[in-house]
Amino acid sequence: MPSLTVRQKLEILADAAKYDASCASSGATRASNGKGVGHSDGTGICHSYTPDGRCVSLLKILLTNFCTYDCVFCVNRVSSDIRRARFSVEEVVTLTLDFYKRNYIEGLFLSSGIIQSPDYTMEQLVQVAKTLRLVHHFGGYIHIKAIPGCAQRLIDDAGLYADRLSANIELPTQDDLVQLAPEKKATVIEGTMGQIADRKAEVDEDRRKLPSAPKFAPAGQSTQMVIGATPATDRDIIQRASTLYGGYKLRRVYYTGFSPYPEADTRLPLQATPRMREHRLYQADWLMRFYGFAADEIAPESDPELNLAIDPKLAWARRHPEFFPVDVNAGTREALLRVPGLGYHNVDRILRIRRYHKLSMEDLRKLHVRMKDVLEFVVTTDHLPVATLPFTTEQTDRETSDAEFAALPPAQPLAGLVAAQQMDLFAAAAQSAATGVL
Amino acid sequence: MSLLHALAERVTRVTVPPSFDAWRELARKALLRGLEPDSIDLADATVAAQADDLFGAVQTDASALDGPYAEMSQERPHVPRAFLDRAKLASYHRDPQRWNLLYRLLWRLQSNRDLMRIEVDHDVSAMLRLVQQVKRDEHKMHAFVRFRRIEGERGEEFIAWYEPAHRILELAAPFFAERFAVMRWSILTPDGSAYWDPELHQLQFGPPLDRTHAPAGDELETLWKSYYGSIFNPARLNPEGMRSHMPVKYWNNLPEVELLPSLLQAAEGRVESMISKQGGKPSAAPFVPHEHTLPVIQAALPTCRGCDLYEHAIQVVPGRGPVTADLVLVGEQPGDQEDKRGEPFVGPAGGVLRKALAEAGVDPDAVYMTNAVKHFKFVQRGKLRLHQNPRMSEITACKPWLMAELDALKPKLVVALGASAAKSLLGGTFALMRDRGKLMQANFAEQVMATIHPSAVLRGRDDAAREQLYRHLRDDLMLARQYLGAA
Ligand code: SF4
Numbered sequence: 069m070p071s072l073t074v075r076q077k078l079e080i081l082a083d084a085a086k087y088d089a090s091c092a093s094s095g096a097t098r099a100s101n102g103k104g105v106g107h108s109d110g111t112g113i114c115h116s117y118t119p120d121g122r123c124v125s126l127l128k129i130l131l132t133n134f135c136t137y138d139c140v141f142c143v144n145r146v147s148s149d150i151r152r153a154r155f156s157v158e159e160v161v162t163l164t165l166d167f168y169k170r171n172y173i174e175g176l177f178l179s180s181g182i183i184q185s186p187d188y189t190m191e192q193l194v195q196v197a198k199t200l201r202l203v204h205h206f207g208g209y210i211h212i213k214a215i216p217g218c219a220q221r222l223i224d225d226a227g228l229y230a231d232r233l234s235a236n237i238e239l240p241t242q243d244d245l246v247q248l249a250p251e252k253k254a255t256v257i258e259g260t261m262g263q264i265a266d267r268k269a270e271v272d273e274d275r276r277k278l279p280s281a282p283k284f285a286p287a288g289q290s291t292q293m294v295i296g297a298t299p300a301t302d303r304d305i306i307q308r309a310s311t312l313y314g315g316y317k318l319r320r321v322y323y324t325g326f327s328p329y330p331e332a333d334t335r336l337p338l339q340a341t342p343r344m345r346e347h348r349l350y351q352a353d354w355l356m357r358f359y360g361f362a363a364d365e366i367a368p369e370s371d372p373e374l375n376l377a378i379d380p381k382l383a384w385a386r387r388h389p390e391f392f393p394v395d396v397n398a399g400t401r402e403a404l405l406r407v408p409g410l411g412y413h414n415v416d417r418i419l420r421i422r423r424y425h426k427l428s429m430e431d432l433r434k435l436h437v438r439m440k441d442v443l444e445f446v447v448t449t450d451h452l453p454v455a456t457l458p459f460t461t462e463q464t465d466r467e468t469s470d471a472e473f474a475a476l477p478p479a480q481p482l483a484g485l486v487a488a489q490q491m492d493l494f495a496a497a498a499q500s501a502a503t504g505v506l
Numbered sequence: 507m508s509l510l511h512a513l514a515e516r517v518t519r520v521t522v523p524p525s526f527d528a529w530r531e532l533a534r535k536a537l538l539r540g541l542e543p544d545s546i547d548l549a550d551a552t553v554a555a556q557a558d559d560l561f562g563a564v565q566t567d568a569s570a571l572d573g574p575y576a577e578m579s580q581e582r583p584h585v586p587r588a589f590l591d592r593a594k595l596a597s598y599h600r601d602p603q604r605w606n607l608l609y610r611l612l613w614r615l616q617s618n619r620d621l622m623r624i625e626v627d628h629d630v631s632a633m634l635r636l637v638q639q640v641k642r643d644e645h646k647m648h649a650f651v652r653f654r655r656i657e658g659e660r661g662e663e664f665i666a667w668y669e670p671a672h673r674i675l676e677l678a679a680p681f682f683a684e685r686f687a688v689m690r691w692s693i694l695t696p697d698g699s700a701y702w703d704p705e706l707h708q709l710q711f712g713p714p715l716d717r718t719h720a721p722a723g724d725e726l727e728t729l730w731k732s733y734y735g736s737i738f739n740p741a742r743l744n745p746e747g748m749r750s751h752m753p754v755k756y757w758n759n760l761p762e763v764e765l766l767p768s769l770l771q772a773a774e775g776r777v778e779s780m781i782s783k784q785g786g787k788p789s790a791a792p793f794v795p796h797e798h799t800l801p802v803i804q805a806a807l808p809t810c811r812g813c814d815l816y817e818h819a820i821q822v823v824p825g826r827g828p829v830t831a832d833l834v835l836v837g838e839q840p841g842d843q844e845d846k847r848g849e850p851f852v853g854p855a856g857g858v859l860r861k862a863l864a865e866a867g868v869d870p871d872a873v874y875m876t877n878a879v880k881h882f883k884f885v886q887r888g889k890l891r892l893h894q895n896p897r898m899s900e901i902t903a904c905k906p907w908l909m910a911e912l913d914a915l916k917p918k919l920v921v922a923l924g925a926s927a928a929k930s931l932l933g934g935t936f937a938l939m940r941d942r943g944k945l946m947q948a949n950f951a952e953q954v955m956a957t958i959h960p961s962a963v964l965r966g967r968d969d970a971a972r973e974q975l976y977r978h979l980r981d982d983l984m985l986a987r988q989y990l991g992a993a
Contacts, residue, residue, distance in 0.1 A: 075729055075732050076730065078628075078729060078732050078733055078736065079732050079735075079736045079737075082732075082733050082736035083736040085737065086736070086737050086738060086739050087739065100684045100685060102686065102687060104688060105682050105685065105686055105689065107685045109681075110643075113649045114649055115650070116647050116650075116762055117747070117751045117752040118734065118738030118748065119738055119740075119748055119773060120740070120742040120743055120744050120747075120748075120768050121742075121744030121745070121746070121747025121751070122739075122747075123745075124737060128737060146898060147901075147929075149899045153695065161855070166530065166729075167729075167730065167733075169653065169655070169686070170653045170654070170655070170664070171652060171666070171726060172730050173684075191847070207685075251933065279592060325742070327739055332753060339742045340742060343742060350896070353863050417625055420623060421625055423623070424620045424623050425624045425626065427626070430885070432625045433623075435625070436628065483959065485690055
């Protein structure tokens with residue numbers, strides 16, 4: 069094979085990486101170290117956007133798209149006739165640094181087809197991260213996709229250099245995996261997730277005793293599943309996600325709608341999963357993580373598929389008229405979070421404002437709440453929805469337990485709003501007063 | 507009339523330079539004088555003054571606010587931190603009315619200490635909107651600045667030209683100082699420029715400079731564009747999503763956006779061709795008869811158009827051997843000789859195989875021999891037809907024939923000869939040299955095993971290697987015989 073240029077490899081190996089939904093670069097803070105480029109302030113920055121509407125935040129590539137596995141849903145499986153390429157460790161390191169220095173990217177997301185053995189492959193990935201950190205003192209973001217079934221020692225190493233580790237669960241159910249990824253077993257993947265979670269817990273524990281001890285994957289662990297390649301329902305999917313969140317302390321579950329790709333297996337659908345399905349799943353995910361909903365509430369047994377036409381919160385509200393209306397000026401935080409159209413930032417703002425000022429519909433409009441969404445669900449100083457008169461917020465029968473609400477993130481005060489401190493703007497004035505100018 | 511009186515009666519216009527501290531100084535004085543927001547116009551110095559003065563404002567310089575303070579001035583003005591922090595952010599906005607807005611808020615705060623908490627208040631929400639827009643612009647600047655590298659007098663230098671929507675250079679620059687502390691860099695904007703010297707370790711600001719002072723390109727941009735063009739999924743086009751996150755006003759500085767028209771245009775075609783390739787994936791399945799008996803299979807074989815290989819080969823080469831065979835040997839594909847004669851294992855590799863079988867004590871006539879791919883694949887070199895390895899897609903396409911044969915035979919043991927056959931039967935992960943000779947469970951036979959292909963013996967590097975490979979083949983076949991004898 070004639071040897072490929074870096075540019076050709078980049079084209080092949082970025083193309084092969086584009087099915088990975090994760091692009092986040094947030095969640096880890098790393099100060100500039102004075103020896104190499106790079107820092108992250110924890111927020112993550114999208115440096116560009118592509119025509120599919122997704123952001124470019126990281127150099128997202130595969131080390132190689134050669135793979136000895138034959139996962140049906142994957143473009144890199146051994147039986148697909150695609151162009152193959154393999155980067156050297158040095159090539160990836162150089163590309164990352166060069167791109168970073170131009171401010172094109174926040175860092176690197178490196179994954180790989182499985183060559184030789186899981187350990188061998190993982191070793192290579194770790195080598196890239198290690199070279200970036202130790203040789204070039206790179207302070208940017210590094211996300212490594214752990215190779216399922218690799219040795220614990222490699223996971224331990226990877227977590228020292230990477231900000232985030234992920235092990236992709238690939239498909240929602242074990243049955244799907246048997247069908248489409250015969251070499252991958254949920255138990256092996258979850259084993260790797262467990263290795264990451266356990267090691268992180270261990271290191272975090274050590275760090276409580278000795279804060280200067282090195283961090284382990286400070287931005288945590290994530291996973292991805294392909295949706296729409298198999299008949300798994302949305303209920304299957306979000307229940308799976310919810311178990312994974314709980315079991316492995318995942319930071320994020322990414323969903324990537326199946327989309328056709330060259331030479332895909334005939335068992336796969338020819339059509340891309342509607343983007344809306346992905347979107348609804350992410351909304352469901354948010355509801356579970358930030359709004360106190362349980363998986364079962366969002367996709368109950370009687371209604372296992374999310375409604376593509378309306379968002380899952382509205383769908384829940386329609387199923388639970390007895391919960392509404394909620395009084396914006398009196399409802400609890402937990403109740404307000406369940407109102408369609410009220411996002412959690414706005415709920416926090418409402419809670420702050422209403423101590424000083426009773427809110428009207430006009431006020432909600434000023435907070436950019438979508439009137440049409442909240443109309444039938446809230447009471448304000450000047451609004452009472454029709455058809456809901458027999459209920460008040462106190463009488464509503466809550467379906468979620470306290471424990472579920474306890475999982476909510478704490479309220480997030482805006483920086484600077486905390487105390488109404490007197491500032492020194494007028495220090496100069498005080499001085500001039502003292503000198504008798506006044 | 508005293509000056510104080512004059513100020514109280516007419517609108518006083520003071521121009522404020524684009525600096526929060528300047529406003530702060532003026533606002534302090536105005537507040538201490540008790541100047542109501544309506545009576546003073548804090549005009550933006552960066553905006554040309556209105557020629558006509560509809561309100562009869564008195565243009566004055568800041569010194570007019572000096573002098574004796576009014577009796578009614580506050581003793582201790584109330585300035586909550588929530589206000590101050592946000593006012594500073596809002597001051598970077600280009601809205602020419604921002605200084606008045608901030609002053610009005612400051613004034614109102616004196617009588618309503620909780621004003622900042624009422625986010626729905628007209629003035630408060632106006633300020634918060636400015637703050638948000640400034641923060642967003644700062645974030646976008648962090649994202650969209652593109653450095654270009656040059657070899658300067660002092661070595662490597664990185665220079666960017668950028669046009670922020672608001673006057674945020676001072677706000678946004680420390681981020682770059684932290685992130686690129688070891689690089690020598692500059693950012694030039696229409697409002698000013700920022701420099702970082704890695705040795706001095708100091709951020710410095712200078713005058714505005716236009717884009718001609720920045721390099722026009724960077725050698726790395728080609729690679730960056732290649733990446734950009736490859737990382738998106740054409741099956742999931744969403745240009746509106748892209749535009750909402752990356753508004754067109756920022757496109758000027760982004761080298762990659764020049765690819766957009768062609769990427770968008772090509773996307774549809776790329777998807778269609780993906781689908782047609784996926785849909786039209788080569789497979790023998792439509793040609794394989796439902797009835798799995800050897801005569802039926804062999805009769806159907808010549809009709810196969812499952813992949814392109816049939817076009818060039820002389821004929822299809824079916825398997826050969828008794829229906830009652832306990833042992834099935836699966837090779838890779840017919841070679842030149844086999845293609846000409848229409849029989850498997852009649853060429854040189856067949857010779858090696860027969861010898862090994864005989865030495866292993868297996869009767870060749872009791873064995874069924876076939877290939878994973880049924881057509882010969884070659885390149886023509888003059889008169890020579892050079893064998894070519896089948897591609898995985900061809901192996902996969904042909905697999906239904908092999909499965910039908912095995913179904914008809916129901917053998918006790920299948921031996922895969924060589925990597926292609928092993929991949930076809932055992933999946934892509936199978937590592938031949940590691941796992942050869944191991945008996946494994948299978949659903950198409952009681953057991954399956956893989957070993958060296960006899961042609962590999964012929965291609966061995968030297969005599970020793972050939973000898974070694976041959977022994978592997980023979981030993982594995984011996985193992986097969988023992989297994990069959992025991993079974
Ligand atoms: S292991 Fe499977 S999913 Fe991963 S690259 Fe290989 S074929 Fe694809």
